[in-house]
Amino acid sequence: MCVDCAGPGAKQRFRRVSLAGTQFAGAPVTLALVIINVVMFVVQEVWSGAFQVLAMSPLAAYMEPWRLLTTTFLHSGLWHILFNMLMLYILGSAVERAVGHWKFASIYLFSALVGSMAIIAWVFVSPETITQATIGASGAIYGLFGAVFIAHRRSGMSTSGILVLLGINLAYALIVPGISWQAHIGGFLGGLLATAVYMWVVDLTRGPRRSQRTLWEVVATVGLFGAFAIGTWGLYAVLIPSLLG
Template identity: 30%
Template sequence: MGIEPVLNLFVPSRGYWLTPVIIYLNSAIFVLTVLYTGSVMTFDPRALVMLGANYEPFTVAGQWWRLLTSVFLHGGLLHLVFNMIVLANIGIFLEPMLGRWSYAIVYLLTGLLASLTSLFFNVGAVSVGASGAIFGLYGFFLALLTTKLFKPEFRAAFLRNTLGFIAVNVAIGFMVGPIDNAAHLGGLVSGFALGYLWLPLIKRRAMRGRFS
């Protein structure tokens, strides 16, 4: 596999432009964070709180916007790079299938619900990152893979890959810190539920030949 197919994951195209835009937005916010903190690999949690991290004492005090802004902040370079690569790999499947507006709703809603889950289970912790929303997309895809929406051979292959990705990353989250597993699981479960909720709309979209 050459470098061109990988680079194409980050280039907007017909039916696939919102995912690259989200990646660009996260990257731009990361650059602003670097300029604000003077760091690249890791950021001081206090600086992240100032920039909009999900931090329970502030969030529950009325700064509920942190549930969303935290989804677009990252704790360092590797955190950003890993999340954006994973987002591109799931977005290339889901965005054409859902259409940009449904895709945006699923991404933002699962990100918010992931932040809420983190808020409940990680009292006093500083939480940032797109991984809750990304797990939401994987949960959504997993739900679709348990239906007859796809051909059996596609379903079997991607069901194994998706379950493997989820299992490995959840296990890493429990073994290695600091990783916000509560946000991951909150996003995963909410995405799985939304997958079944969205299924009739996806079927109608497929019948109209609007997958691209």
């Protein structure tokens, strides 16, 4: 986000995520997300009020919670959206084909929200950021990094390349001003958590319980987003009184 601006047993648990031969075929949700982001970028260009209505600052999101998600569909410039959409295309299409359409959507959206949650949590450290606006899809995209990391670990594939790429990106975010590294870390952790939960469900429903898998995946999804809602409410319940006091 930008501020202001493989063993055989593993295949039974989770399909391997491969970044080779990435394409939109078999990844309609990824394609839809790219289209939505591009459309919203055009909307920003022709309607200056989009930023005021949809961008998130911790204080604005307290009064208008939809900003926690809508802010991830805004971008600060051409290079910002081009880089994010390239990463979404590469990572999203691979993850979506591996986990399925609706679970991919859940991982993406949950990561985006946890990225926003991390920005709110940072206000405890830096209170002046409560009114600082943050936009961009980077938190959700870092969640896809988390999904690939978990999938590679579970399938016995090397994760060193992912860790190096993450390290470079996080170092860049820390060095260059105007980049929300908090959202990046939060999104990555959100992707790790959501993917680990779905993998746990796959393990839980192997064999004769496989027919119950979809039900448990739905329960897990409700639990993830419910935990986010409770966690965010708890942050605000402590944060707002402390600032007013």
